[in-house]
Amino acid sequence: MGDAALAAPIKKPERTLYAAGGGRKFAFAFVFLILLPFFISLPPMLFWRLSQGVWTGTFGLLVLAAGFTVIMFLLFIEVMHSLMTRIELGENSVKMTLPAGRGPTPVVRYRSHDIPYDQIKAVETRREIYGGSMAPVLLQGARLVLKDDSAVKLGYVSEANSDPCFPYPEIAQKIAERAGLQVEHKGNVRRSLQKKYFGLKKEFLAEAAGEVPEAEIEALNKSHRKWVMRIIGLLVGLMVLGIALDIAYPPSSGLPPALTSITKSIMGSATAPAASPAKKK
Incomplete structure (x- = not known):
């Protein structure tokens, strides 16, 4: 009796639930529903342009539609994952x-x-x-x-x-x-x-x-960090170069500033006004 009284009761494992929270479900569903009307309007717009032979800006709209489709598909996957996935x-x-x-x-x-x-x-x-x-x-x-x-x-x-x-x-x-x-x-x-x-x-x-092996994974991570730093350095360099060109050659036309600067650098001498002929006495 003493042993039974002193024996500690076996603790049963508690119920544990893993699921997406309400904020996550609402955020993904809200963004998806906000973008859905714009996504649905793209096919009629493309159909009208192609059927009427309007090609100005159609290629850009096709690229936009392709990118928009990928984004909506990924959002739909996240919405489904947030609503459906559950582990108890x-x-x-x-x-x-x-x-x-x-x-x-x-x-x-x-x-x-x-x-x-x-x-x-x-x-x-x-x-x-x-x-x-x-x-x-x-x-x-x-x-x-x-x-x-x-x-x-x-x-x-x-x-x-x-x-x-x-x-x-x-x-x-x-x-x-x-x-x-x-x-x-x-x-x-x-x-x-x-x-x-x-x-x-x-x-x-x-x-x-x-x-x-673990050594190769460590080398892979080091190489990845080096590539990331190189890409960041390249982007920063391009940004600094673009700012320097815009400061050195202020835009004076409707072209983008960087393109205007490059155009002036290449074609500056060709566009210089010709010297006026000397007047006859």
Whole structure:
């Protein structure tokens, strides 16, 4: 009786919910709905111009429409991700609604799961590297491996900018603790965007996929920082050069200031007024 009285009660794990906050949902939905009327008006404008043979400014409008389409698609993905994604760590199981698409970017298809902890065989994480030395992207991915050998992807977070609403490595750690497992880190893997998203053959790939040692990752980060500083220096130099040209050659026509300066530098002698002929006595 004494041992039973002294035994501490087993503390059950608390319910933990991971989901986007109301502010995030409102912000993405508000921006998307504000831009939607302008986006919808682009196809009629383009159709009218093409049908009437109005070509002035049509090419620029096509470029604007293409860029606008990409922006609206990315916004729609973020709206869906904010509204749909949800991970609930319960007492006996984990309930999740996650993107069903492949790759680190969420898509519009979602799938719900209710996985008991005793059905989880392993919890795995790994680092995936995309790109080269100029613009490398390092992502931390996590997934669950069930006892029937099927895998459920949790998601990815960027090492440079982690998502506070969905810290997937932290979620994987908590799921492993509730399942009585250790998180297995599967190392660093170089991935190809072309191969992953478009299914291109190996001969079309710029770089091979495979294991990446920590030393190479450190060298990759150093090279990336150097390239970023070079690009910043180039942009600053161009800006200083443009300001210097505008100060040295003030614009006097309807051309952009920098173009006016260059035009004057190149064609200054050609546009000089010819000397008037001498008067006859």
